[in-house]
Amino acid sequence: xxxxxxxxxxxxxxxxLEAIAKEDALLLIEDAVIIARKNIEYKHISxxxxxxxxxxxxxxxxxxxxxxxxYGKFVELTLAFDKSVTWL
Amino acid sequence: xxxxxxxxxxxxxxxxLEAIAKEDALLLIEDAVIIARKNIEYKHISxxxxxxxxxxxxxxxxxxxxxxxxYGKFVELTLAFDKSVTWL
Amino acid sequence: MATFSLLITANxxxxxxQYSALEFTKAVLEAGHIIKRIFFYADGVLVANRLNCPPAxxxxxxxxxxxxxxxxxxxxTVCVTAALKxxxxxxxxxxxxxxxxxxxxxxxxxxxxxxxxxxxLASDRxxxxx
Amino acid sequence: MATFSLLITANxxxxxxQYSALEFTKAVLEAGHIIKRIFFYADGVLVANRLNCPPAxxxxxxxxxxxxxxxxxxxxTVCVTAALKxxxxxxxxxxxxxxxxxxxxxxxxxxxxxxxxxxxLASDRxxxxx
Amino acid sequence: xxxxxxxxxxxxxxxxxGKELLDICLMCSAFEMPITVIFQGDGVLQLIxxxxxxxxxxxxYSKTFKALKLYGVETVLIDAAGLEKHQLxxxxxxxxxxxxxxxxIQNVIQKTDFSIML
Amino acid sequence: xxxxxxxxxxxxxxxxxGKELLDICLMCSAFEMPITVIFQGDGVLQLIxxxxxxxxxxxxYSKTFKALKLYGVETVLIDAAGLEKHQLxxxxxxxxxxxxxxxxIQNVIQKTDFSIML
Numbered sequence: 010x011x012x013x014x015x016x017x018x019x020x021x022x023x024x025x026l027e028a029i030a031k032e033d034a035l036l037l038i039e040d041a042v043i044i045a046r047k048n049i050e051y052k053h054i055s056x057x058x059x060x061x062x063x064x065x066x067x068x069x070x071x072x073x074x075x076x077x078x079x080y081g082k083f084v085e086l087t088l089a090f091d092k093s094v095t096w097l
Numbered sequence: 098x099x100x101x102x103x104x105x106x107x108x109x110x111x112x113x114l115e116a117i118a119k120e121d122a123l124l125l126i127e128d129a130v131i132i133a134r135k136n137i138e139y140k141h142i143s144x145x146x147x148x149x150x151x152x153x154x155x156x157x158x159x160x161x162x163x164x165x166x167x168y169g170k171f172v173e174l175t176l177a178f179d180k181s182v183t184w185l
Numbered sequence: 186m187a188t189f190s191l192l193i194t195a196n197x198x199x200x201x202x203q204y205s206a207l208e209f210t211k212a213v214l215e216a217g218h219i220i221k222r223i224f225f226y227a228d229g230v231l232v233a234n235r236l237n238c239p240p241a242x243x244x245x246x247x248x249x250x251x252x253x254x255x256x257x258x259x260x261x262t263v264c265v266t267a268a269l270k271x272x273x274x275x276x277x278x279x280x281x282x283x284x285x286x287x288x289x290x291x292x293x294x295x296x297x298x299x300x301x302x303x304x305x306l307a308s309d310r311x312x313x314x315x
Numbered sequence: 316m317a318t319f320s321l322l323i324t325a326n327x328x329x330x331x332x333q334y335s336a337l338e339f340t341k342a343v344l345e346a347g348h349i350i351k352r353i354f355f356y357a358d359g360v361l362v363a364n365r366l367n368c369p370p371a372x373x374x375x376x377x378x379x380x381x382x383x384x385x386x387x388x389x390x391x392t393v394c395v396t397a398a399l400k401x402x403x404x405x406x407x408x409x410x411x412x413x414x415x416x417x418x419x420x421x422x423x424x425x426x427x428x429x430x431x432x433x434x435x436l437a438s439d440r441x442x443x444x445x
Numbered sequence: 446x447x448x449x450x451x452x453x454x455x456x457x458x459x460x461x462x463g464k465e466l467l468d469i470c471l472m473c474s475a476f477e478m479p480i481t482v483i484f485q486g487d488g489v490l491q492l493i494x495x496x497x498x499x500x501x502x503x504x505x506y507s508k509t510f511k512a513l514k515l516y517g518v519e520t521v522l523i524d525a526a527g528l529e530k531h532q533l534x535x536x537x538x539x540x541x542x543x544x545x546x547x548x549x550i551q552n553v554i555q556k557t558d559f560s561i562m563l
Numbered sequence: 564x565x566x567x568x569x570x571x572x573x574x575x576x577x578x579x580x581g582k583e584l585l586d587i588c589l590m591c592s593a594f595e596m597p598i599t600v601i602f603q604g605d606g607v608l609q610l611i612x613x614x615x616x617x618x619x620x621x622x623x624y625s626k627t628f629k630a631l632k633l634y635g636v637e638t639v640l641i642d643a644a645g646l647e648k649h650q651l652x653x654x655x656x657x658x659x660x661x662x663x664x665x666x667x668i669q670n671v672i673q674k675t676d677f678s679i680m681l
Contacts, residue, residue: 010555017202017315017577019605020108024454024486027526030551039201040577043608046650061208065576065619067611070650080212087310088187094560095313097194097462098673105332105445105459107487112572112604115644118669127331128459131490134532149338153458153501155493158532168342175440176317182678183443185324185580194465194563196326198401199358199579204619227465227563228329231361236402238412243400244620267465270373271328272366272402272418282368286416288402298472306447306476311559324583324681329461334501357583357681374502397583428590436565436594441677 010091016041017095022049025096029054034090036083037075038062045071059083098179104129105183113184114139122178124171125163126150133159147171189213190221190304194315196228197246203232206314207249214257222260222304223250225293227315230268233261235290251292262304265295318349320434324445326358327376333362336444337379344387352390352434353380355423359444360398363391365420381422392434395425447558449473450481453488454562457507458498462563463491464506469561471509474516481520481553482513484542489527492538510541522550565676567591568599571606572680575625576616580681581609582624587679589627592634599638599671600631602660607645610656628659640668 011032016025017039026049029035034055037044045058046068060077063069071077078086087093099120104113105127114137117123122143125132133146134156148165151157159165166174175181191210195202206223213220225233237247254261269278272288275295279287289295305311321340325332336353343350355363367377384391399408402418405425409417419425435441451470457463474480484492496507513521521542528534528544535544554560569588575581592598602610614625631639639660646652646662653662663671672678 010558012555012560015312017205019574027547028452028485028551028554030555033555038205040574043574043605043649061618065614065616065621066574066608067614069613080208081216083209084212084216084218087189087312092558092560093310093312094554095315095562097313097315097562098676100673100678103442105335107456115665116570116603116669116672118673121673126335128456131456131487131531149500153496153498153503154456154490155496157495168338169346171339172342172346172348175319175442180677181440181442182672183445183680185443185445185680192561196329196358199326201577201619201621204621208619226469227462228326231401234402236404236409236414236416236418238399238402238404238414240396240400243622249620266370266468269368270370271361272364272368274366274368278368279366284366284368286366286418288366288416288418298468299475301469302472302476302478305449305473305559306478313561315563322679331459331501331503334503338501356587357580373504379502396586428586429593431587432590432594432596435567435591435677436596443679445681 013086013090013093015093015095019044021096026051036086042066042068045075048072048074050074057086101174101178101181103181103183107132109184117142124174130154130156133163136160136162138162145174186218187309188219188221188307189310189312190308191223192301192311192313193223193225193229194227194313197232202314203246209312210253220259221308222262222300224301224304225261225263226267226301230263230271230273233263233268233273233289233293236288247290251290254292261293262296262300263289263293264298266298268295316348317439318351318437319343319440319442320351320438321353322431322441322443323353323355323359324357324443327362332444333376339442340383350389351438352392352430354431354434355391355393356397356431360393360401360403363393363398363403363419363423366418377420381420384422391423392426392430393419393423394428396428398425446478448479449559449561450483450553450557452483452485452560452562453491454485456487456490457496458503466561466563467506467509471516474518477517480518481522481557482518483522483524483550483553484527485524485550486527489523489533489538490531492523492541494537494539510539513541522553524550564596566597567677567679568601568671568675570601570603570678570680571609572603574605574608575614576621584679584681585624585627589634592636595635598636599640599675600636601640601668601671602645603642603668604645607641607649607651607656610641612655612657628657631659640671642668
């Protein structure tokens with residue numbers, strides 16, 4: 010089953026990537042959006058970051074590898090994947 | 098002034114070491130005591146770990162570079178140094 | 186149309202998770218989906234304290250959840266074990282534990298952890314905010 | 316003989332910091348030193364909620380602090396701004412904010428953040444538990 | 446019946462999340478959901494033998510892990526990389542599961558209907 | 564008068580500690596303690612220009628940092644390594660302090676009577 014990993018703390022990135030499999034996706038929210046400045050290229054997973062959290066923090070120079078989405082798309086993503094895992 | 102750095106979260110170790118200067122000391126408490134398994138050798142700072150927190154977690158094979166202390170010695174340490182900084 | 190449940194464990198005073206969960210819930214409803222239950226657990230239960238008084242220029246999360254729940258008829262369920270430990274009690278629990286008063290906001294309901302499992306089984310998606 | 320003050324910001328429900336601070340305080344007193352003030356701030360103020368009901372087989376931190384304070388005559392000061400936000404209020408604050416009841420344990424006292432600065436200036440050491 | 450896996454990834458006692466995650470796990474077992482428990486990364490420290498948090502007046506819940514099988518938990522996986530990181534061998538930890546590499550852990554997370562961590 | 568330094572080392576908004584540390588800082592300034600403020604590691608993100616947390620209904624406190632000088636805060640240091648880690652240059656951040664290397668930051672922490680972080 011394709012899984013959407015939701016990450017809210019940048020400190021947990023490497024442990025989260027350990028658990029991600031090939032067809033999965035990673036969505037950055039809250040403090041984790043600061044990761045979206047870089048290309049983390051990993052297992053060809055899809056990469057998303059929550060636009061509202063980027064705007065809140067004044068971050069406007071994200072790497073092109075990250076698709077920026079709003080809350081409406083966040084809801085759609087949770088349905089496009091079979092389940093979500095919030096990596097705490 | 099000689100400073101006692103108190104660390105309670107192992108995740109913060111590297112940032113804490115960045116702030117430590119030569120005559121300083123590092124005391125591990127709570128979850129950070131798991132660091133005491135290894136020799137982190139750094140700037141010749143003094144290394145301490147709280148014995149009660151090690152016992153609580155069943156950790157009995159600490160590296161010899163760490164001096165294991167109890168709460169009484171913890172209090173003495175805060176007085177032996179000019180001040181303490183709890184690195185959160 | 187899909188059915189969602191939320192598990193919220195985020196501390197309302199020190200983490201952003203409750204703000205995120207509130208925005209997510211609104212987006213779920215705007216898209217025409219259904220919220221089966223919002224389950225508050227761990228430090229997440231603290232938002233149900235009706236005595237919470239944030240500064241006037243900050244969002245009152247307790248009232249925000251309560252308003253949404255009333256307007257959209259959403260179940261806000263608070264784990265009773267986690268709540269009791271954190272001083273969030275209804276009249277019955279206050280009496281049982283010889284406490285001076287209740288403290289839960291009336292829009293939230295105390296119940297057991299089984300309500301989380303039941304929500305998982307009855308929903309298409311469970312999304313956690315911690 | 317030295318004078319200590321403590322700054323406690325640790326969440327009593329989800330972190331070990333309050334347990335550590337309690338042990339440290341006992342060790343300070345056993346060594347014959349003086350505790351000038353224990354200042355609760357941020358999530359640390361949650362321990363002052365007198366409605367807290369931990370399970371019977373877990374330590375009641377609220378009562379542990381209260382017992383120590385009464386036996387050893389220690390000042391337990393709770394930041395009023397941090398407390399109000401978190402639903403910890405005394406009678407005066409409850410009335411001022413139109414709340415149904417007070418919730419602070421009588422061993423703790425609400426006061427301003429200036430009490431922390433004043434304690435820093437009047438103590439040989441400030442030790443933080445977060 | 447939908448399946449669920451629980452991922453323990455934090456050391457014990459510094460944070461309260463281990464006990465709270467365990468409580469959800471036991472509740473799901475009462476509903477007879479198929480359950481997998483994973484100890485990942487620093488979470489392997491939850492399984493160290495001879496924990497004595499009572500000396501700090503903290504409750505010891507590590508014994509409940511031994512009873513997971515009794516509660517009907519079928520599979521318990523212990524992250525090999527986590528053990529290595531903390532220089533632990535099987536003799537140091539509760540004998541309640543199988544050592545697993547990250548590939549196996551990924552597969553379990555993908556296969557189950559829910560994955561919960563706290 | 565005793566001196567104090569405040570170390571901001573966390574990004575804004577995910578946790579509430581930035582605002583709460585700032586409040587202690589302002590109180591110490593009212594007591595006329597000599598104050599140094601340090602933005603270290605991820606804490607440099609507190610200083611990014613054009614923050615708009617109001618779109619999430621979160622209060623924006625970053626403007627208060629601009630007023631630190633008015634409150635009598637003499638020295639504000641910004642960690643060079645933190646800026647580099649987050650690919651920030653001085654044009655991206657509030658112009659309220661000097662860039663400092665870890666040696667300088669170490670010296671300030673050692674010299675002040677208290678160092679507080681949250």
